[in-house]
Amino acid sequence: LVLLHGFGASVFSWREVMVPLAKVGTVLAFDRPASGLTSRPLPGEWKSENPYSVDAQVTQTVTLMDKLGVGKAVLVGNSAGGRIAMLTALRFPERVQALVLVDAAVYTGDGMPSWIRPLLHIPQMRRWGPLFVRSISSWGVRILESAWHDPAKITPEILAGYKKALQAANWDQALWELTLASQPENLEAQIDKIQVPALVITGDDDRIVPTEQSVRLADELPHAELVVIPACGHLPQEECPGAFLSAVTDFLARTTR
Secondary structure (H helix, E strand, O other): OEEEOOOOOOHHHHOOOHHHHOOOOOOEEOOOOOOOOOOOOOOOOOOOOOOOOHHHHHHHHHHHHHHOOOOOEEEEEEOHHHHHHHHHHHHOHHHEEEEEEEOOOOOOOOOOOHHHHHHHOOHHHHHHHHHHHHOHHHHHHHHHHHOOOOHHHOOHHHHHHHHHHHHOOOHHHHHHHHHHHOOOOOHHHHHHHOOOOEEEEEEOOOOOOOHHHHHHHHHHOOOEEEEEEOOOOOOHHHHOHHHHHHHHHHHHHHHOO
16 A cells, blocks of 8 residues: 655654554555655756656656555555545556545646746746745644644644654745646546546545545546545544544455455
């Protein structure tokens, strides 16, 4: 199982479920570009593909599998990680055994409006962008709270785990490069091409990716089933790990044996 976290998160997001999932199969999790404690290359430091682009993130996922000798895997993606999981299944269908899409950002987050892109690359935005990103240390807490059905469950330890990434060198510049590299992928027009078994999981109180979007995704994916977890938000693997694990292990037992 390859675990792909969402925007602003890291492998920390999977802390409640990694060990239980390891009883089902080998679990791989990594910090995606501009996230967690991964390296943050800056413009001029890469020689080919922009490592923050969506295409590069798909390639990175499969390259990690190659390095570790994994021929096929179940991709488990939360939020923006769900987009990467689906795009990987489209580009490398022979490498994906099944998908677990956790509040996947499919119908939202498909790049930025075309009219704003030229503004992002003017010299002033190159200077101001990282300054804007640095404010995540304050508004990021509000976003995290909105991602939980019951934000009272967010402990100081959880906040510290999310803020740890802000200690990495060039974290703000890298997050801005990730923003600049965002491009529309037209994913929703390709959903019917995904032919692997899929489990769509959502909380019934997702205020980041509205629950009805996950219901729609399960309806439009050719071989998908849907699980809606009650009293749960955008991060079921963190807020409702028991229900999340029950859904995933049941799905894997029926589809991957």
